[in-house]
Amino acid sequence: MLKLYHHPMSAASRYVRLLTGEYGEKPELVEERTWERRREFLAMNPAATLPVLIEDDGAPIVGGIVAGEYLDETRGVFSRDKRLMPEKPVERAEVRRLTEWFMEKFDAEVTRYLVRERVFKLEMPKSEGGGSPDASAIRAARTNSKHHLRYIGWLAESRNWLAGPRLTQADLAAAAALSVLDYLGEIPWESEPAAKEWYSRIKSRPSFRPLLSERVRGVPAVQHYADLDF
Amino acid sequence: MLKLYHHPMSAASRYVRLLTGEYGEKPELVEERTWERRREFLAMNPAATLPVLIEDDGAPIVGGIVAGEYLDETRGVFSRDKRLMPEKPVERAEVRRLTEWFMEKFDAEVTRYLVRERVFKLEMPKSEGGGSPDASAIRAARTNSKHHLRYIGWLAESRNWLAGPRLTQADLAAAAALSVLDYLGEIPWESEPAAKEWYSRIKSRPSFRPLLSERVRGVPAVQHYADLDF
Known part of the structure; x- marks a missing residue:
């Protein structure tokens, strides 16, 4: 268990x-x-x-x-x-590079700021750093976010899935990070059609359903969040 | 090759x-x-x-x-x-947790600031951020560094090597990070005797020799840097 x-x-x-x-x-x-x-x-x-x-x-x-x-x-x-990992070590290295990119780099440059400023600060007491959001942190994260979305678009255009021909852990890492931002309405999908097409494929997988039906108290999801055709 | x-x-x-x-x-x-x-x-x-x-x-x-x-x-x-990894998946998870700790967390809280302020800024042109070191960044990194050294000391006291009874990737990750700071004289070894004893064991391995004989142009190593008995 x-x-x-x-x-x-x-x-x-x-x-x-x-x-x-x-x-x-x-x-x-x-x-x-x-x-x-x-x-x-x-x-x-x-x-x-x-x-x-x-x-x-x-x-x-x-x-x-x-x-x-x-x-x-x-x-x-x-x-x-x-299996969500390829067999060859050098291909596994590419899956791991991208997984690390979305779990570490994207988090450090985008996700953690937007989530902290827009969600956690509402829940945290003042003594722990709660309070009103810092507009300049939000602005910086949004600017960084565009570069990452463009990178996903470029990967999705050059490959079938982000790390190669098959679905891997890297797709789930990227989709997990994007789904948090998408909940908050922070993804300008229209600017990156290849990224959007890739995300709509992954969003319709059964593994995604529990995330799409979940809501965070006090933080409404953007209207299209659970739509498979968004 | x-x-x-x-x-x-x-x-x-x-x-x-x-x-x-x-x-x-x-x-x-x-x-x-x-x-x-x-x-x-x-x-x-x-x-x-x-x-x-x-x-x-x-x-x-x-x-x-x-x-x-x-x-x-x-x-x-x-x-x-x-092999520098244990056989059981749950033990491998502990090695990976610590490897990530020293490669990511320790880097983000200590190493990258000290190296940037004390080494890279000397080599970088002004337009890329070069110039005189930022004393407050150095101070903050040194404060954080103490907590990490204490954690290494605690691990070294409770276990033979950092992740368990055998030498693993986690020891090499921690030693790699510490060796950069030790070069710069940034490790107060006397305050953590168990960490020092662990580091002296790993420092005397043949794999360490090439690091100990290397010098960075314009940045002298602290006197004890290459001593196996420091």
Whole structure:
């Protein structure tokens, strides 16, 4: 049995939910508000980041990328053509480069600012940094976001899926990050038709459904968020 | 044949050099000054980060963590008891958590600031951000550094090596990052004797020698840098 400490607005948490969904599993979800720095949570992950995955009360598996490797090693390798990693090491390196890009670089330049300013600050007490959003942080993140969307568009135009001919972990990592921003209405889809076509393909997968039906208290989703034809 | 685009003050580059050294290989080294944004380099890695590993003129393997996985898949799995990864997926997750900690978190909170302010700014033209060091960035990085050194000390006290009973990639990731700071005299070893004892064990490995004999132009190493008994 899998248990996932997550937050609906954490891209790395969504990534792990998509992976488990693709492998036909449904982890028990525990919502964690990391800014509360709960003692039991810090004991599992002193970096206080999400997600943390636990299998059968075993040792914590910390972080989206690390959980992705774990799920590949314990599920992917037994899944034949449903495996979300290619066979050749050098092709795996390309999947990992892009997974890291969307989980780390995109997060550091875009997602974490938009989510912090537009969602978490509403929930956090003033003493933890809550309060009104910082307009300049939002502006900077939106500018960075355009470059990333263009890069996805370029990848989607040059390849069938982002890392090559088949669906891989890299597509789920990118889609997880974009889905958080899309919820907030932060993706100008019309400017990147190839990115939009790729996202609509991935959005219609059954693994995506639980994310599309979820709502965050106090933060309405943009109107087209759950539409498969957006 | 392996070729590594690296910089002597890049912790992730040092990590890959240690890994290849442990597996008995010596990549051809090409020093890259990422702030020059060389066109051929950006074509290999649009994120413009180091290192980039190439095997036999194949596709680029981008980043320290990704290269570490590649070397495990192409060398480690054939190295029996010299493999730098444990066998069980959940133990591998712990190695990956710590590797990520030292390659990403420690870098984002400590190493990149100290290296930028104390080394790269000397080499960069003013237009690229070169000039005199920012004392407040250095101060903040030094404060953060203490917490990380304490964490290494705690791990080294509780376990034989950082991720468990055997030497793994996590030790090399941590040692690579610390060796950059140690070069600059930024590690107060006396305050963490367990961390010091762990580092002295890893420093005396043959894979470490090439790092200890290397000097960066214009940046003297601290006196004890190459001493195995420091």
